[in-house]
Amino acid sequence: MLQDDCSYDKIGRLPNIVSCAFADISEKRDAIILTTEPAWSAASGIAIDPKQLIHVKGNTEAYMAALTEVCEGEVVYGVGGGLAIDTAKYVAATNGLPLVALPTILSTDAFLTDATGVRENGCVRYLASKAPDTVIVDMDVLCNAPPAMRASGAADVLSIATAMWDWQEAEKMDENPRDQQITPQTIDIGSTLLQTLLDNAREIGRGTPTGLKLLLDLLCMEVQLCYLCGHSRVEEGSEHYFVYAIENHLTSAEGTNTGNMGGDGETVLHGELVGLGILLMSALQSQPWAQYRHALECLQINYRPHAVSTDAIAETLVNLSDYVAQHQLPYTVATTLRITPDIAKRTIQTVLD
Ligand SMILES: [Zn+2]
Known part of the structure; x- marks a missing residue:
């Protein structure tokens, strides 16, 4: 989850974490939402009208880079588990956009970290991306997940x-x-x-x-x-x-x-x-x-x-x-x-x- 160039004089830090019902999120900017189908239905009460809604289907750098090309908006949302949020981190970092993570399950630590794991040649490589600027936790959504x-x-x-x-x-x-x-x-x-x-x-x-x-x-x-x-x-x-x-x-x-x-x-x-x-x-x-x-x-x-x-x-x-x-x-x-x-x-x- 960390890159080789992490040095002691620059210690990474956790994103801001706020507790808020997804239904109460107020977002006026043009939002790109990266999610998966089950995660998006779990977040059904969400009060964001996305400019783009994209279901993430791959985990290679080539896939994420291609996705980055088609994403247009002012803010990136990652909604779901590790895959959706790791991809959102990559897209936001590459396009220089703010990033909000909405974990629907606590399935990994990806919503807290500043790197994106990609699958390459049968192994995992971590690319520097960015930590979310904000993580929004809706405890009801987490408790009601499978x-x-x-x-x-x-x-x-x-x-x-x-x-x-x-x-x-x-x-x-x-x-x-x-x-x-x-x-x-x-x-x-x-x-x-x-x-x-x-x-x-x-x-x-x-x-x-x-x-x-x-x-x-x-x-x-x-x-x-x-x-x-x-x-x-x-x-x-x-x-x-x-x-x-x-x-x-x-x-x-x-x-x-x-x-x-x-x-x-x-x-x-x-x-x-x-x-x-x-x-x-x-x-x-x-x-x-x-x-x-x-x-x-x-x-x-x-x-x-x-x-x-x-x-x-x-x-x-x-x-x-x-x-x-x-x-x-x-x-x-x-x-x-x-x-x-x-x-x-x-x-x-x-x-x-
Ligand atoms: Zn792990």
Whole structure:
């Protein structure tokens, strides 16, 4: 989620976040709305008359660049989950327009960050775009979103469990670049965010205003911590690399941070794949993975998406060390662990049975 050129003297910051019913938004400028069909119907009470309404259908840079050409207006709105909002960030940054994000589900941290993830050559690349100028949170919309979707972004906080393990292991092996060295304080803060999520997973999964406000707070703190570090190693490790790799097995991978289409047209959320990655990687790291599975269950995150076959999981695990080497991803458990077909099979059985 961050670019290489992020330096310590310029710390990124969170967008303004306002709480407001979508029906009460007053917008007089010519608005370009980037959304997806389910998100737009979830935001049906929205009081904006768009000059352009565009349903986002791709996640490559070429697609986003083409979209940018046809967008004409004075302000960009991103309405939905990660894909719609990441695309809106790209369009607004390229066209030099103000940007308002309206998350309809808390499915990723994309509405808080200043980069756009694009899929390229079977991996993810983050392009500098811009953070929204304003994020509008309508708590009723978030609470009424489908239970399996509304809190799936909690996986991007739970991923601290495996990512921070990877980052610490890299430190022990002297594999962290100079600008990605660990401080014990960062580990303390990351551990606190993780523990707070674990302690409140049930409340968040219930989709209460209290639970979803806490999830929003945790996502804000996770993003701000990454800004302070200048990289996202604290929450992006082998579990995310597993996700980027397995996306190549989903026939029409369509999501950036949310909304990958599985083979049968069924949507696979980023958080679902990250949840699966956390379980597999925490088991391979010999961590107490069962508490993470319990948390995912409380959060109502489906870590066994139907569109992802056991064969695809096994193949992804066996090829993971080649994948991370090929894409030059930072040092994690996936860098050195040789996962044989047998280990893959046993790990899958352990965490999914
Ligand atoms: Zn993520």
